[in-house]
Amino acid sequence: MLAVLRQTVRKIPKGKVATYGQVAAEAGFPGCARQVVWALHDCGGALPWHRVVGAGGRILLGGHAGMEQRIRLQSEGVAFQGDRVSMARHQWRPAKRARTG
């Protein structure tokens, strides 16, 4: 489980972001958004954790961590709408979940 979640997080391409619930669902565990946190905690360092945000593109972290996440995202070309990520333009879109758009 944790391994799968981590594996999914690693799939998030640069310049994109995904919500905890989305990662969990993509990994095959819809509803396990909280477990994503575990995956990040257990690993925390060897994956693009900064590409994981909360529902609506809100950065849930705080203090230094939250700052770094935002900085890292902006450094990848991710745009922000106030305190949130521009999901409409940066939400990860897995091939299978892609739509005619």
Added chain:
DNA sequence: ACTGTGACGGGGC
């Protein structure tokens, strides 16, 4: 088996 923990998500006011 029970309790505490956690970077969640959705709904109501």
Added chain:
DNA sequence: CGCCCCGCCACAG
């Protein structure tokens, strides 16, 4: 927009 409550799941002691 902030606040509160509930549901959800897995891990650790």
